[in-house]
């Protein structure tokens with residue numbers, strides 16, 4: 001089964017871009033164009049995202065404490081990577097999952 005397969009109807013309705021935009025399990029997800037089920041990136045992606053953000057955050061703190069004159073660029077780069085890296089990983093790795101978030 002492809003990682004771009006909808007977990008509900010089994011059709012390959014996602015691509016790297018839509019999968020990247022679907023977000024993790026805590027997000028609303030993206031609706032499958034075929035069956036309309038909202039899908040998100042599953043546990044693997046969610047765990048990776050949490051670990052990456054934690055690691056980047058620790059690096060930000062270390063950079064801040066050491067404070068070289070170019071720290072602003074490092075911190076900015078790390079913060080930017082916290083947004084970009086998990087999306088890139090979501091686009092090419094991990095399986096999709098039906099969104100379990102309840103809409104109010």
Ligand SMILES: [Zn+2]
Nearest residue numbers: 006009032035
């Ligand atoms: Zn579907």
